[in-house]
Amino acid sequence: MDSALIPEGAKRCSFPKFTIGIAIVGAVVLWGVYAMFLCWFKGLNQTNMNDYYGFALWIWADLAVIAVGGGAFFTGLLRYIFNVDELKNIINFAVIIGFICYSSALLILAIDIGQPLRGWFIFWHANVHSMLTEVAFCLSCYFAVLTIEFIPNILENRQANKVPFFHHLAHNMHGVMAVFAATGAFLSFFHQGSLGGVAGVMFGRPFAVREGLLIWPWTFFLFTWSAAAFGPSFTLLVTRITEAVTGKKLVKDNVIHLLAKISGWMITTYIIAKIIDTIYWTYVTIPSLGFKISHFYTNNSFYGYWILITEIIVCGLVPGLLLINKSTRENPNTRLLAIVLGVIGVCLNRWVMVLQIMAVPVMSFDTWALYIPSWQEMATSILPIAYGVILISLAYRYLPVFPQELELNQPKADQ
Amino acid sequence: MKVDRRSFLGLGLGAVAGVAVSPVGMKLTDDSSIWTQNWPWTPVPVDGEVTYDSSVCSLCPGNCGISVRKIDGRPVKIEGLDGYPINNGGACLHGIAGLQYLYDPTRVKTPLRKNGDKFEKISWKEAISLVSGKLAEIRKSGSPEKLACITDKTQGSVSQLFNHFLTAFGSSNYFDMPSLESFLELTAQTLHGKGKTLGFDLENSDFVLSFGAGLIEGWGSPVNCFKANASRKERHAKLFQIEPRLSNTAANADKWIPINPGTEADLALGICAVMLKKNLFKAGKFKGSFNKFVAMVQKEYSVTKVAETTGIKANEIEKIATLFAKAKMPVAIPGKGRGNGGQSLKEFAAIHTLNCLAGSLNKKGGAFVMAMNEYLSFPKAIMDEVAEKGAGKTKIANSVNELVEKLNGSSKPIVDALFVYNANPCYSLHDPKRVKQAFQKIPFVVSFSSFLDETAMEADVILPSNTFLERIEDMPSQAGLARNVIGLTRPVMDPVFDTRNPGDALISLAHGLEGTIAESFEWESYEECLESVTADVWDSLSEEGYVLVSQGPPKGNPIVDFTYLSANPSTIQAQGDLELMLIPIDNMRLTGTAPMASPFAIKTVSDKVLTGTDIVVEINPMTAKGLKDKGYATLTTPVGSAKVKINFNEGIMPGVLGMVKGLGHTCDNKFVSNKGVNVNDLIGPVIESGSGLDAAFGIRAKISKA
């Protein structure tokens, strides 16, 4: 029924089947939208946040989604600036994932602030000393960049491409994409870092605070690094899921292995830096403030050393090594394990750097605070995932996202 | 004109681009932020001229002077009044929250009449005629003594006006609720003679031996005590606090001496014994079986016996006795918690005897035996024959508790009508359900309450009173204050609702009854009455807002009569035989008597006392076998049982459970009511023979996982 929109030569499932799929995910989206309106009209008492947990599930979701969306900028940087040509076969998809991640982040922020109608004050009354200001500006600019990077792919839709203006526009945009990729990488470096800076500059919170270089705490660099490291893993994970759902191979193995190898090395070097940072923080920073590391991992019912070990070893060092090592990298099962662990690891890191900070008591007579999100928070956090599924479905169905798709899916020769 | 797709797109894009560069976007975003400042449901308080009014707070017997800041005549803040001889600028949280009482929408806004089990609004005219009609019937029946009255105190013109009314009516059945003042008066009467009360010069004493008195938790005149306590450091004065739990007073004291609940009298007599034995006492005008007392106390309250009873080591008791006796200006303070509720005469007398033996009577820093206030000059009530007959009959009971007992015990009504003013016996007496039962036997109950509290709910008619911020009244100091001050509560604004001064209501009632009763109430208004009955002091009272009648030690050395104690009255035991002891706790941030705590006060209550609607009970971890900290439990006493939450607290003796007073209200105020449990529901009265007082200090209890 919609075959006129489908890329030439590509096979897609039937339109009714597609519609049903979209409708099911759409219901989840509607649930999330309902929760969103509840929060906007009734206020943030719809959440389980409180004065100890000013930053909670949404901020974690924000940070996590931006971290995993780092595949977009990093892949773009590698493709356009470092001319890793093979990555052209996955860059479109990485951009779409990035677009979804960043639009979700902006949406969550619009719900999370207490006075959404005043949200623009962050631009108008900007405080240059605040990390969040940096985040807001760069996030918005980068989202614009991602949109610009996404547009050519949209314009390459079979019908849109017929319009000469769109055809030429797309072609020309491809030509100057390097500029946008560079801009995107530059912006990403700063906002990924600033999100880390959000935690690292809080010198009132020993769990978060880090020393650093000039005005940038070490968490700044660790966040950028981890986003560049785990973002590609997320891209690979979503590709793998898409391949499973569509039943097609969409990207050649050599591209996958290349991106996995790059991700693996980035992860491993990141983890080494993270371990050094953690050791320094444990033995130099916090003792100078009167704390032992056990203060942050004991005497409460949730945050134990398990979370540190899981983040750094199980979901950090292990995936890194699995992806560096050729045999485990090229084995689809161990590679899948590695990228899943990796994505969990970066999400865990973002959880720790938002929620564990809030939970830890600082005054000696203060107590641990624990928190469970409300259904409204969960619905609005699942909303981006559902919306992402829909957007990827639409993009995959109607746009030539994967250049190697047709080549990999030639009709089989008759037996 | 044909609009094809291209031109449509072009037009559309052009329009969008045009709007984007126009000021529309900026204007709308700016407007939206202004909307967020002006939502109609965010109040904008109106500004105006600032003025300050002085008055006296009467929420508790402390009677602190207050300063009320007003904007265009609208009170917005209450603070303590600098220079006022009781509190000198300080105020407690309840007084500061006074405006929440004034403007409380759940107040009784107009007179009410009970119809079935609902109240309906009536006018003052109707209400007065209804009440005076019923009262006239009682007089007609020839038993005017069946009109009874319960108020909070006996002093002050309003209380005396109620008494005056009853006398002219023909009844002597005027009762005041048990209060620190009533206990101090009784103690003074027992030891020193009629017409006396006690004051304690805390701000000058160098050694305060407090037997559970909540000196910084609302005992006496709270702010006066706070200040006396705060100056301890500079004056190098010591405070020893004797009580079963680490109250705030104990925590602030120089030494906390844990004691088995209910054994304070024994300890006091034990200390007396030590002082007498070691000749550490100062001789005074000791009359009435002093020698008998000495013999009794050394026999029955030897250090070993007392150590056993109280749980305090013998050498510790001797040390306390020595320190107390050798201090320059020692004073011993009776009255557990706020000093109201269940207290025993033996305990008060025994503790005060320490002051007598230490030579602290009428000395700086000691205990003052003060003459009761005599500044009021009421005209004699004009009584007709009916009145003479009725007033001549003996009082039907000697206390509110005894009244309740008699009401419950008799099959025919002994009270036909009851006035209740500024008291909430259906909440603040032990085992309130028996009080409610008793009140239900009274055919006509008239409440003068401003709030629909538990007692007002039992009334047939409510004649609502102005709150203290809306009325004029004399406030004589009491409750252990070492100086005698008469304050003047003044209205800071006209009544918010259709309420009246209780004095005005009484005058209207009297006029409604005509005859000699009306003749006894010649005044047109309460204000006129006040001015006339305080004639001796009115000029300075109305000009300054207070009269400092006396301060400093009273002259003369009072006699001390040991008759009562020498007979060794028995120490009250807690009711029941369960393994643990439940004691009530007086928490500064709550009130155990009328009125209830305000929303601000409830807001300050710790989550270790109240979580949601669950009251939290203190228990030492050692006692809490099988119980979980912050978990639920069922607390059972011989009187009742309740679901509670548990708080493990090292600051309470093992074997003892602590529950705060002041929660568990059942009135219609969502901020304050239906939270927690009324501890009085779990404790029953234990009448002390001789004094007739309900001396229950607690009750035996058990607790198990819910």
Added chain:
Amino acid sequence: MIHDKKAHKFGMVIDLDKCTGCGSCMVSCMSENNVPFKEDESRKKDSITWMRVYKLTNGKSFPDTEVVYMPRPCQHCGGKGDHGHSPCVSVCPATATEYGHDTGIVSQIYTRCFGCRYCMGACPYHARYFNWWDPEWPEGMENYLSPNVSPRMRGVVEKCSFCYHRYQAAKDKAYYEERETIEENEYQTACATACPAGAITFGDLNNPSHKVHQIVKPDPHPDPMNKDVVGKSRNPKIFRLLERLGTNPKVYYLSEREWVRKAGDNYLDGEWDKVKNHHGSSSHE
């Protein structure tokens, strides 16, 4: 408008031995500053109390248990080196909170705050409160609201302002009376005036004639043991909460009891005994 010629540093010292835990400071603050109240205020993590009284214990078991009450207003931190980079001020993305270099007071603009709550995360004292609900007053109770302090709307952060409106009123009065300076007793916070035990002393830490300066004797030099710390009290019985973090708060606490002073900060095993008598640099003012 009066322009103060000399920079003030308004602060307070709270004598924890005098504090009774009565809660008058809490109620006076709420009454003065139009703080709302809800039906259930027992969930202290979303109960707005600009001034909050904490209850500390020495952790010992019966009968050696000791308890102290600690009133905690906003600490009006000066930040590391006391240069005005309070933990909260540095992180607010909309400059809705600012450090006043002329008063030392950290202000809050309710109408600019858009409720991101970053400042709340940054504050280790939990002195900042969020309006999770729209404040509502029972019918008639809005009459007692003061026109000197704006009632807030939901979705914004609020906190103790050291009763800044009283400072403005004092300045106005001085201006009308053609005076340049305001007297110590003309600007006092609601909590300080309310405290019936006189435990709170408020004033200008920079003014040698003010009581708070005389009691605290703040050392204007950086602490040799921690150069981010300025204004440490020369009295070893006076401490500040979490002083080691370098927040440089303006609220000082006094206690004769060692365990109370130790509870004011965090120490490694054995560290307390080395530093407990340290009181500022050796130079004299």
